[in-house]
Amino acid sequence: MQKKLNALLKYLLAQNKPQTSSEIANALSMSVRSVKNYVKEINSLYSKKIILSSRNGYLINSLISPALLMEDSDEKIPQTWDERAYFIIKQLILGHTSHLDLFDLCDSLCVSYSTIKAVISRMNKAFVSYRVEFICENDCVFIKGKEKDKRKLIGYILNEESGTSFMDTRRLKECFYGIDVDKLNQIVVSDFKKNDFYLNDFAAVNMMLHLVILVDRELNGNYLDSCPSDFTVENEREQQLLNILCSDLEETFQIHLNESERFEIYMLIKANASYALSTTDDNLREIAGEEIVHLANYYIEQISNLYLSDLSGETFFAPFCLHLKNLLFRMRENRPAANPLTESIKHNNPTIFDMAIFIGLDLMERYHITIPEGEIAFLAIHIGAEIERQNVNNSKIPAVLLCPDYQNLCMELSNKLMLSFGNQIMLIGTVHNIEELEKFIENTTEFLFKMLFTTIPVPEGIHNVYTVVKLMPFNLSAQYHIIQDALTKYALFYNNYKLRTCFHTYFEEDLSSINPEETEWEQVISCLCKKLYEKKYINKDFEDKVFKREHAATTAFGNIAIPHSVDMDAIKTSIALAISQKGFRWGSNTVHLVLLLAINKADKKNFRFLYEALLSQFGEDTMIQEVRNCSSFQEFEALIYHNIQQKEE
Numbered sequence: 152m153q154k155k156l157n158a159l160l161k162y163l164l165a166q167n168k169p170q171t172s173s174e175i176a177n178a179l180s181m182s183v184r185s186v187k188n189y190v191k192e193i194n195s196l197y198s199k200k201i202i203l204s205s206r207n208g209y210l211i212n213s214l215i216s217p218a219l220l221m222e223d224s225d226e227k228i229p230q231t232w233d234e235r236a237y238f239i240i241k242q243l244i245l246g247h248t249s250h251l252d253l254f255d256l257c258d259s260l261c262v263s264y265s266t267i268k269a270v271i272s273r274m275n276k277a278f279v280s281y282r283v284e285f286i287c288e289n290d291c292v293f294i295k296g297k298e299k300d301k302r303k304l305i306g307y308i309l310n311e312e313s314g315t316s317f318m319d320t321r322r323l324k325e326c327f328y329g330i331d332v333d334k335l336n337q338i339v340v341s342d343f344k345k346n347d348f349y350l351n352d353f354a355a356v357n358m359m360l361h362l363v364i365l366v367d368r369e370l371n372g373n374y375l376d377s378c379p380s381d382f383t384v385e386n387e388r389e390q391q392l393l394n395i396l397c398s399d400l401e402e403t404f405q406i407h408l409n410e411s412e413r414f415e416i417y418m419l420i421k422a423n424a425s426y427a428l429s430t431t432d433d434n435l436r437e438i439a440g441e442e443i444v445h446l447a448n449y450y451i452e453q454i455s456n457l458y459l460s461d462l463s464g465e466t467f468f469a470p471f472c473l474h475l476k477n478l479l480f481r482m483r484e485n486r487p488a489a490n491p492l493t494e495s496i497k498h499n500n501p502t503i504f505d506m507a508i509f510i511g512l513d514l515m516e517r518y519h520i521t522i523p524e525g526e527i528a529f530l531a532i533h534i535g536a537e538i539e540r541q542n543v544n545n546s547k548i549p550a551v552l553l554c555p556d557y558q559n560l561c562m563e564l565s566n567k568l569m570l571s572f573g574n575q576i577m578l579i580g581t582v583h584n585i586e587e588l589e590k591f592i593e594n595t596t597e598f599l600f601k602m603l604f605t606t607i608p609v610p611e612g613i614h615n616v617y618t619v620v621k622l623m624p625f626n627l628s629a630q631y632h633i634i635q636d637a638l639t640k641y642a643l644f645y646n647n648y649k650l651r652t653c654f655h656t657y658f659e660e661d662l663s664s665i666n667p668e669e670t671e672w673e674q675v676i677s678c679l680c681k682k683l684y685e686k687k688y689i690n691k692d693f694e695d696k697v698f699k700r701e702h703a704a705t706t707a708f709g710n711i712a713i714p715h716s717v718d719m720d721a722i723k724t725s726i727a728l729a730i731s732q733k734g735f736r737w738g739s740n741t742v743h744l745v746l747l748l749a750i751n752k753a754d755k756k757n758f759r760f761l762y763e764a765l766l767s768q769f770g771e772d773t774m775i776q777e778v779r780n781c782s783s784f785q786e787f788e789a790l791i792y793h794n795i796q797q798k799e800e
Contacts, residue, residue, distance in 0.1 A: 155181065155258060159189050160201075160211075169208035188255050195246050200328060228261055235260055236274050237308050239285075243294045244305045245326060247371040250291040278304060298375050299415075302364050309360060310489040320359070327363050329370070330404070335363060338399045343424060346392040353529070354423035357488050361419050365412065366404050375411035384417060392424075393417050422481045423488070425473040439472040443479075447472045450510050457719055458506055460538055467537035474533055475514075482520040490525035492532070497524075498708055500535055501766060505715075507531035508703050512717060515703075524704050547577040548641060551591065553605035556583040560624055567627045568604065568634075575638050576602065585609065602641060604634075654791060656724070660784040661686060663728040672737040672745075676701070676714055679727035679747040688723040689749050696720075697747070707737045710775045711744045713765060721749035726765075730787065732779050743779045744769060768794060 158179055163170065170178075172186045179186075190202045190209060203210050229235045238260065242251055256267050271285050271292055278285075281304040283296030294301065309326060323332045339358055343350055350358060368374075384390040397408050397416060408416070436444050451462045462471075481487055497504050507530035511522045552568065554561040565581055582588045588609070603609070603617045606624045613619060620637045622630055662682050669675050680694040696716040700706070706714045712735075727747040734741040746765055769775060774794060781787045 155179075155185075156189055156193055159186070160193065163202065163209060163211045166210070169205060169210040171208040175209065184252065185255060185258075188252065191246055191248065192242070192259065194328070195242065228259075232270060232273060233311075235262070235270050236277065237312060239270070239274070239292065240294075240304065240308050241326075243292075244301055245367070247373070250293045253287065253290045253292060256292070281307070298368065298373050301373075302361070302368060306360055306364055323359060323363050327367050330363055330366055332359075332363060334403060335359065335366065335400075338396070338403060342392060342396045342399060346388065346395065348388075348392055348420075348424040350424055353488060353490065354425075358419055358423045362400070362416070365415065366400065366406060369406040369408070369412070370404065374409065375415065385421075389417070389420060392420060396420075418484060418486065422477060422484065422486045425470070425477065435469055435472055439476050443472050443476050447475060450513075453509070454506055454534070457509065458502070460506065460534075462534065462537050464537055467533065471533050474529065478522075478526060478529070479514070479518060479520070481526070482514075482518070482522055487523050487526055488529065490528045493525050493528040496528045496531050496535070497704070500531065501708070501713075503535040503538065504528070504531045504704070506534050508700065509717065512699065512703050527704060547575060548602050548638065549579050550576045550602040550604060551588070552578060552581045553585075553588055553603060553607065553609065554581065554583065554624065555607065564606070564622075564624060564627065571627075571631065572634060572638065588613075602637070651792065654788065657726045658728065658784075658788070659686075659725065662725060663730075663784040663787070665730050665781065665783060665787075666732055667729060669729075670731075670733070670735060672701075672707075672712070672735055672742070673698070675729050675735050675745050676747065679729055679745065683721075683725060683727050683747070683749055686723075686725075688725045689721050693721065693749065705738050705740075707740045707742050708766060709740065710734075710742055710772075711746070711766070711769045712737055712740075712742045713746045713748060715748035715750065719750040719752050719754075721751045723749070724751045724754040725749045728784070728787065730778060730781055743775055 159175065162175065162178060172183045175181075175186045176183045181189075186209075190204065193201050201212055203212050229238045239251065239256065242248065253264060253267055257264055260267070262270075268287065271287060274285050281296070282300045283294055283304055286293045286295055296304075309322070320332050320336055336359060339350070339355065339362065384393060393413065393416060397413055400406065400416075401408055447468060451468070454460050454462050462468075504527070507527045510530055511527045514520065515522055552561065552565050554564050561581055561583060565578055568576070569578055580591055582591050585607075588603075601618060603613065603619045604622055605619060606622050608621075609619060618637065618641045620634060622633070662679070664675075664678055664682070667675070667678060669678055676697055677694060680689065680697065683689045683693070684691070693716055696718055697714050700717045701714050706712050727749070729735070729745040729747075731743055734743050735745065768791065769778065777790055778787065781790060
């Protein structure tokens with residue numbers, strides 16, 4: 152906290168009776184106006200009212216610990232343009248003041264007058280989409296705009312300040328210390344539950360944020376004054392929830408909600424709430440609508456065809472339909488939900504995010520709307536959760552146990568294996584001798600099982616095909632480290648094996664560009680697409696589809712980019728390669744390695760492997776540094792093989 156605020160706090164802490172603004176001004180050599188502004192600023196910086204005011208003057212709240220004030224007295228002064236802009240906006244809107252003195256702002260932010268003017272000028276450009284204007288007159292700054300737009304702006308600011316963290320009740324208490332946030336949360340949870348509506352964590356936070364802004368503005372005399380003339384509630388259940396919620400808000404916070412405010416609350420309900428419903432077809436079609444149900448079925452079919460992922464489970468379908476309905480409503484009303492997990496999902500689950508991009512692009516074309524990345528990430532959460540549920544066993548290593556059947560030894564050993572390693576292996580069979588093992592292999596495909604646990608020696612040929620783990624029949628717990636090492640090594644080997652054996656299937660020297668002249672990402676994509684087209688590996692419209700996918704959400708991950716088409720319609724599956732020592736400008740990133748994927752439908756089952764295996768190979772900074780130094784395709788190839796070999800050793 153800046154020195155003048157600290158001085159004011161120290162002065163009041165030393166007083167045992169209220170001090171008038173004139174007395175404080177004389178003691179601290181500042182103006183009466185500055186005293187009032189500093190008091191307001193101090194109270195806005197804490198989660199509780201620090202300085203109490205009355206007709207007798209100002210007094211420190213006796214319930215506040217002086218130690219707490221001194222601990223917080225070095226609060227960080229806004230340094231960046233964003234921080235300064237957010238500070239000014241919060242002072243104007245949350246501080247419920249008509250204007251701010253520019254010279255006081257200079258003192259508060261420890262910057263010059265010209266810097267403050269530059270910040271405000273930039274604010275008018277940065278926040279133009281919120282239809283507000285920041286006007287400087289008589290050395291003061293005012294905010295001009297409709298109340299509805301001011302509320303949207305402060306909602307955006309608070310979400311941005313929370314960064315990748317949830318906008319939780321603790322944060323709301325800090326910003327709205329005069330409102331009982333816990334009570335508001337109780338009202339929301341109780342009213343929605345009683346009326347059979349469901350709010351997920353993200354929706355609940357979004358609902359709370361906008362309701363606390365609404366209550367705060369109402370309490371300070373800032374009302375909405377324009378309500379749509381055709382305001383009608385869709386059904387009786389929604390009307391009942393709206394009535395109860397509005398009634399509880401009015402009674403608890405002693406406010407009056409006009410029709411405009413009721414409409415805003417209804418829009419919040421429509422944008423965030425889902426019905427707690429049974430999954431019967433009739434019930435779902437009635438609530439989500441025939442069009443949404445048809446659309447959900449279409450996406451499930453397309454994801455199955457393009458990505459070979461099954462999303463047809465009952466646990467997925469009903470919530471996904473309701474999410475689609477709410478998503479379309481939010482986009483039409485320009486009420487996108489903030490998603491703090493967007494970057495994490497993009498980087499850690501690129502294939503699942505790509506599935507969500509496919510759905511998002513289709514929705515944008517179909518309904519002529521724009522869907523931001525955060526909303527795409529919500530789609531990915533639905534998809535990822537279902538894939539996780541359905542693929543629990545698919546991620547396990549299929550294994551067979553070879554053990555002589557002597558005094559139930561085989562049964563006992565298999566039980567111990569499953570109890571200790573059942574989350575990593577799937578024991579699909581037990582055999583008692585070499586002959587039974589050979590028959591088992593004959594009656595299955597080579598890839599039905601990958602690992603063989605055995606208590607007896609096996610022919611060398613078995614070792615060449617399967618991962619063989621030799622065990623002693625007794626005291627299995629003493630051999631756990633052997634089994635775990637084998638499982639870890641197998642998982643690593645399998646991924647590297649795929650990339651190693653497929654390298655020349657996908658990579659060609661003719662499709663590589665080492666340290667090209669191009670510096671912009673659009674130029675690089677065009678260059679690589681040209682190489683693919685000259686080899687007749689893609690159709691003419693492939694490049695347009697790559698740009699379409701890239702504009703939906705960047706495929707750059709740190710120093711690497713893996714662009715690809717929206718559709719898997721390449722003539723031949725290939726990877727075009729570009730390496731730059733200096734780097735390509737790719738949005739906010741500088742990319743040194745570009746891997747343009749062209750996938751044929753016949754190879755679509757390899758898409759997920761390719762995407763994630765490539766990210767795994769080049770995810771480390773040291774690897775990227777080595778790639779940057781490659782001056783030829785042959786050096787790149789040698790680096791890949793060397794890296795794989797190191798991981799396998």
